Amino acid sequence: MRTPPPKERADAARNRAAILAAAARLFAEHGVESVSMDAIAAAAGVGKGTLFRRFGDKAGLAVALLDHREGELQEAILSGPPPLGPDAAAAERATAFTEAYLDYLFAHLDLVRMSETAAPGARYRIGAYRFWHRHLTLLFGGDGEFRAHALLAALGAEHVTALLPELGEERLRAQTVRLAAALAAG
Amino acid sequence: MRTPPPKERADAARNRAAILAAAARLFAEHGVESVSMDAIAAAAGVGKGTLFRRFGDKAGLAVALLDHREGELQEAILSGPPPLGPDAAAAERATAFTEAYLDYLFAHLDLVRMSETAAPGARYRIGAYRFWHRHLTLLFGGDGEFRAHALLAALGAEHVTALLPELGEERLRAQTVRLAAALAAG
DNA sequence: AAGCGTAGCGGACCACAGTCCGGTTTGACG
């Protein structure tokens, strides 16, 4: 998933790395919101066309930057130790996932938000959403598809961003986990 | 709420009406997504500055166009007949609200979506969201604030738009109502 | 009905996301 076999030319790889490094630096320095794609291209010493060809759009760039962390979480779910991994009861795995996902979210809120809101409907198209949804659906069992969507709606970056100031991380986490448990119960 | 007392100059009123009419027409003709603000200004015979001064941004224009329908629903909640109005049990009012809100959503999905997604975080700032949230919180009782937010997350235009193709209106409605009932129950 | 302070106007202007295509670089093959 990181770099599918179909080879990549040397200059292409160089540019990709330069872009990701420049983007990470600028985002850390000035905040995700206020960094333009022009600025990233310039800082990476690369033309705008290159930037967009490689990553599609701003959301795609965010996804690429998150790819590593996201992959770790997915790995832990697929083959890690309980309670996240396979050797635990479904309900427990669902709440563990919620906790872990919130950790991930809190750590990268702006970036995730950008990946979800840059293009309309972007969130539901990217592979990660499908992965989380599939996982929760299996855990919820039966007709769990809708409930999985509902939990993910409550975990949307936009939603969490809006609720954070009025609840704080602790209460938000506690309540969301409770919701997950309720949804897992049917 | 329609036109607060602080008087409005004659030309301003004229322009406001022209803009709303032009916007409604263009949206109906070409779809909300593909109509630019320039086009609306031109069709209304008005400068761009006027358009933005009156409505702030694209989301604001959408809100203004929805204002009437939205107001009707709010009125029905505050002082209409049961099960939407005050003379019904809380749980029943919550499911009735969900049904009514979905009707409203299905009828104006694109417009609502524009009002919620045009600016980042726009949804949670507009008065309507606060109204729905306050209402649900009261119905849910106790510590219902979070559950109210959760239900509204599932009713978000973006979320509904994404789920509609895979579920269809009927199933989506049924499942959402069930979720509302579950959340109302605690 | 003439004067005047001000709310309101409008289009030139800006920044930014995203596209296009003529020119360059790469590396596979001989």
Place this chain on the structure above:
DNA sequence: CGTCAAACCGGACTGTGGTCCGCTACGCTT
């Protein structure tokens, strides 16, 4: 090595949302 096609590059270009500010005309006052 030299050749060549394809992959890749970069920056000029477009369309859009949103801002700014000198000018207009509205309507209150006398």
